[in-house]
Amino acid sequence: MNAMVETDIRVRGAVETRSERPKLSVKDFKGRVDPDWCPGCGDFGVLAALKQAIADLGLHPHEVMTISGIGCSSNLPGYINAYGMHTLHGRALAVATGAQLANHELKIIATGGDGDGFGIGGNHFLHTMRRNVDLTYIVMDNQIYGLTTGQVSPTSIKGMQTKSTPFGSVENPINPIPLAIAAGATYVARGFTGQQKHLVELIKGGIQHKGFALIDVFSPCVTYNHENSHEFFKQRTQKLEDIGHDPTSFQAAMEKAYMWGDVIPIGLFWKRSDLPALDELEPVLAEGGSLAHRPLGVSPQAAKALISELM
């Protein structure tokens, strides 16, 4: 598995061979500051799993870039030793697409919250999936707006009482899994911070997947969402492996995706490998080498051709 990733990661200049590369551990990915999340926040679990996945895959800090929007969860890039962009609320996927296409040799991991990604960021979410951009998108889905102190989110369950719905929400929530499948994502998974090892594997799978990978993670907010707590998910989540599931079957994926009740499945719902990622389809990248490092300017011949079009 690692071998595959190693060849994927081209360090500019020479491709370092595997033996030369020191293998890093989780602690090498510790960020400049410690998270300021509330004690017990699910996001700690996502951060830990992500660091573990990156270390397991033998990646180095400079080869990875995390890109987030704004929210408690979106603070993640500040807590991991990797390149990072902490962009505007809702815009992580748009920024990530630009960065990925500009330097497709980087491993880009978009991270954020349910509000960031499915609320204000919904349109980028939709279109990034249909384009199958080679990104790993980890949503810390706590079914609430945490940073703004507890309002309803697009994944909040009906009836949820929040500061903006003190008498209970009357809107139907989004279910990100079928939505992602219908929109064209090629790797669609759900994790739970209470299942660390499982989550690490889902993230590794997402990073290794060439194309758009969504990992929607139940990452409970201990402060503002008392309905969908760690306990709530602990009692209900079951691994798809255990239930029995074929992630290449559309029908099975859809069926499992709608399960919500005493059993809430986690794991890889859907994966297809027959669709190339956008960067693989883009002819300008076929020449090889990231755009970001190509020399600037127009050759004299090209300039001549451009001018001759005007004559």
Add this chain to the structure above:
Amino acid sequence: MNAMVETDIRVRGAVETRSERPKLSVKDFKGRVDPDWCPGCGDFGVLAALKQAIADLGLHPHEVMTISGIGCSSNLPGYINAYGMHTLHGRALAVATGAQLANHELKIIATGGDGDGFGIGGNHFLHTMRRNVDLTYIVMDNQIYGLTTGQVSPTSIKGMQTKSTPFGSVENPINPIPLAIAAGATYVARGFTGQQKHLVELIKGGIQHKGFALIDVFSPCVTYNHENSHEFFKQRTQKLEDIGHDPTSFQAAMEKAYMWGDVIPIGLFWKRSDLPALDELEPVLAEGGSLAHRPLGVSPQAAKALISELM
């Protein structure tokens, strides 16, 4: 069928009885000016079908409001004798939601193009569907940006050559039907301007449906999309009634929605009647009467209560 609608339409003041209401014909819905669409544009067919549907349902011009964004198709409100809003590009559904909740006694029909609705308007599309707002949304889907003189749209097929993709698009298109189903729309249909009567029935069904109804209409652009022409759809579209389909079956709906090739199904893919529309769930509307016509201001008792909270 009409009876149902009649009772739905409360004219402010007295509810006119059915016998008093003159039944109008299509020509009563002729707008102030004639459409400036290119001769042969599919949108003529949508306009005709919409007028027919409204007339068939016994609605009067002042009881209907069409709301569009910007695009060739979005010019529609100007061509029909009904209240209308020709809003910003991509924003029809947001405006329509506001108008619907402010006056839920109006029949609101949102109209627009594939670019308007699925491109820039994608986020409103998603959330209006999950909220099940009681709107009829007719998309004149020509798989191209017409008004801006022919660029790729989110529904343009892969390989499509347009001004912005002169060597062919490399992106996967959106399929609005499964997307709408997954997002929570409760009436999801596809029409074709080459099948007028069928289209009229789909629109009538949408207007009568209490909740969000999407009618995605193949409405060919004769000027900029030479791939997906009237002929193209004429040869391929088949009615779901003829193929055999149960619109209450999720699985059947999804299966049919992905059919694209020699047979492209049109008709009602999906309908569910168990979910109330947003206005039915909103307690503030339970008192009856549209918000728009309730008296303004705060009663002395209420004012006292508000002030006492501060003391």
Add this chain to the structure above:
Amino acid sequence: MGKIDLAIGIGGAAGQGIATPGDILARIFVRRGLHLSAYNAYQSIIRGGHIFLTLRTSDEPVLSMGDKLDVLLPLNQDTMDRHLRLMGAGSLVLYNSDKIKPGAAAAGVQLCPFSVKELALNIKGDLVQNTIALAAVLRLIGVEFKILEEILTLQFGRKGEAVIAENVGVARAGYDYAGAHFKPFPFSLPDTGKKLGFFEGNQALAMGGAAAGVRFYCAYPMSPSSGVLHWMARHARQLGIMVRQVEDEIGVINMAIGAAHAGCRAMCATSGGGFALMSEGLGSAAMMEIPVVCIDVQRAGPATGVPTKTEQGDLWQVMGAGQGDYPRIIVAPTTILDCFKIVPQLFNLVDKFQCPGIIISDLLLSEGRSSVDPAELDFHVPIDRGEVIGLDGDIAPVNGGYQRYKITESGVSPRALPGTPGYVHVVATDEHDEDGVLISDEFTDPHKRQAAHEKRMRKMEGILALLEPPKLFGAGQAEVTLVGWGSTEGVIREAIEKLAEEEGIIANNLEIKWLVPLHADAITSILSKSKKVIIVENNYSGQFARYLRSETGIVADGHIRKYDGEPFMPHHIVDGVKKILAGETEKYVPVHEIMV
């Protein structure tokens, strides 16, 4: 300030429960008819960090958070370390000596340690230190214990007798300990006999909306504007207001426009970044001629910036919002009470002139709290919906002849609500003729375009005529006029008192509330008589100073600016005025002494 001028600072980490003693103190003050101003300095996290709440009370109206603290309640060591050095003679510091050690204090500062372990041996949890500190403060300012007892009884009512007894017991211990060990203030907090209330600016804006008859409120959460949403959501059912949280701010403004067109008074609020997303929609409301009100509660920018900190940095954004020229009204309320009063006024204007109205508030005003005399909260305000066809029952149908955009001298054309028989029409964001038919299509027509554009823009004259011109506050003859806009009114006026008392400098104040359209002539005539003009604003580039110059040509003699996220304190302005009058600088940027 009045005879009593008491400022209490409570500081600790987020999650340490600062709000509760703060609320109790505020409540006690206003119930005695004392005035109050409160400002909470906090960060964008839920737990941890440093929160510092300043509560200032007086028998006279309180204009700002002031310059000094009389009481410091540090709930952790960090707060002690940050604030002790700023405490002056006559002040006191109350702290839990089990956990917190004081550093060096200035002469005359009374250090008042108490031991939670000793006073509340058996009680678990950290919140008990707050109860003790609160009780001790009340003792030292001469508030009777029974008042606290009542409050605690109410507060813990649901938890049963035992809990109440425990808390009252602890409070009693703290109260008595303070009485026995510390020197009280030389006054007892008076009771004026009158009762005031208190509210924050966001609440005032929301209540103003209710008074104006807002029937549709929508928003996307964004600090520091979310308070409006929360109030609206809480009162939605009671008041019959449709309150919606929308997918994003673009959806917000467009939904509000849809509701407004359908006939509701519609309002929304956001902060700078959300406002940026709304800017296209605002222009569209002006083009379709739909009245709608949007509130921008400014926070420190650019971009995400400092979400919990104040600034007046969005003026140019608000003025430039959206492409092209269009009529609009921009108003910056100057006090929290003004937040309440301005909303119905603005709704009457936007209804009359069928254009968007923007309220530009800021974190200081919107999250700051102030006492309020309930008599000032008049919910029975005049409501003028302008020329609207379809609001009452008797309308003669015009059957097609109706011209939504009839060209009139005032620029206003009677609008008809959707649903009204006989007035069917289409509104459009494309340029259109009097009948609503597009003139951007088919045959564009420069003459019609010019006429339509002029019709809309003519509204600005009508609006200006209805706006109250700004008035000079303070001495007619002064050495210097301090010009501000919006939330700086209070602190400027307090600085003026200080300048007079402490420095013998006579200053007056011209505070601008109605920003667009601007009473340029009235301002010019006032300021042309000023000896010196100094502009005070809470941003880097002097956004208002540049705007004032663009409209009036006035070049100020000096500028006092602050852009570190914290609001001005009176002495910042005093210092700036002194330096500028002394010719030492033309631009003074104070350094915020308190590290909050």
Add this chain to the structure above:
Amino acid sequence: MGKIDLAIGIGGAAGQGIATPGDILARIFVRRGLHLSAYNAYQSIIRGGHIFLTLRTSDEPVLSMGDKLDVLLPLNQDTMDRHLRLMGAGSLVLYNSDKIKPGAAAAGVQLCPFSVKELALNIKGDLVQNTIALAAVLRLIGVEFKILEEILTLQFGRKGEAVIAENVGVARAGYDYAGAHFKPFPFSLPDTGKKLGFFEGNQALAMGGAAAGVRFYCAYPMSPSSGVLHWMARHARQLGIMVRQVEDEIGVINMAIGAAHAGCRAMCATSGGGFALMSEGLGSAAMMEIPVVCIDVQRAGPATGVPTKTEQGDLWQVMGAGQGDYPRIIVAPTTILDCFKIVPQLFNLVDKFQCPGIIISDLLLSEGRSSVDPAELDFHVPIDRGEVIGLDGDIAPVNGGYQRYKITESGVSPRALPGTPGYVHVVATDEHDEDGVLISDEFTDPHKRQAAHEKRMRKMEGILALLEPPKLFGAGQAEVTLVGWGSTEGVIREAIEKLAEEEGIIANNLEIKWLVPLHADAITSILSKSKKVIIVENNYSGQFARYLRSETGIVADGHIRKYDGEPFMPHHIVDGVKKILAGETEKYVPVHEIMV
């Protein structure tokens, strides 16, 4: 103007094939080394309406579309009716008398009817009238037939000999008929021996981007900016530029920012409404300190407005874009060639100062066409990427000590490209410390905030120092200085020639290109010497006049404004200057005579 000054107007409905004869004429002119300016007045529809293309050529540079037409080619009755009344003595009108009837013409107008039925009896389709009219014009301006023959042969090449022969035959008939029946112009179109090309402003902007080394271009289609996207898409593979059409303009600016941060020079373009949606993103680029270039091609607003018409109405929107203060560069190119040249200059500046750059163009410039001397199109421009770590191979890893936002005197901190070992860091839209760690979280710090904000804003001084100050054009001593910005340069300068020639009024011109930061001192020093200042701009409210006043205090003596969607013609300015100098008005708004 030169010895030759010939303006041809071709008008008809959309779909009548106006572009082809227009292109052929333009091509013939520039191949003879004649200069050209072309402007197409059209509507937002695909078929129908009224399109009017003005082509003006001369042996000297052509500054505007001018005031008069020498030749009118009406392809339908509507065009004849609209334009004939404006034709003056010495001009001629060529039309298909089978379908079109002239009205009353002024004295000296040569009416030149031809019958398509007679000249091309057997040929189907409407386009043949265009070929005949084109051939006739060429005959009357003395262009040899073989040139047209060559062009038609090329044009119909793929359709086979028969079609070529047919078209050449028809053209010959029209050419000869004109020779036999109509009076030619008293000159033959000269051939200077030199060869020029021609391009539109959007093409120039795109080519400028290519020259600057843009590697990432993205956009959402929006008239009148889509031409940049179309050029980029056409040349993407040839030039190795990633070109993407995005879901909306918010996606556009953020995608461009992502690409720019990863190391590409990234550009995007839009028009007013799209720019509104980008405004939040632009502020975020400034906060993260990422260089990116965005083009706003203005059209008539507000809102959707008149999508196919020109205006300069976005200046305040662009200046106010996004919340808070942040460093940015705003430039308004003054000619189509300038569109090409400005882009690499701007990229060097934004790379050097790590901030967003905005080019503010308009429909007139972006969709207008102009001849160009190929020697002026230098693709070998200097490229300065500023301080970037990671563009070449040899970087010493700093292993964690790297400070992305190091506070420096210039405000610029060396940036490191993602992927560079040893320089790992996080960029943020929240306020941050030198090391990129947020200071909006946990412990906000007013002192650090102030320092970070000042660091960014200091860049503006460095930028200004590198911008060329505006220079006065024309007579040093003049009765009046006409001040404009951006696209009005050409027409103002032509008006100046006219004022001198026809009215004996000596005027000069100060055209402002670099708008933010503004060379306020240089402008003040120039204009303080002017006897009178008149500001000319294509909007309602005098957006530039107000800005100029805000930055310099200068109050113009008069204003010439136009906001009907059509660009200024020279005589509009001439008339305005006369009226203003005569004291008849302070603000002159011309009425556009031509109903296009």
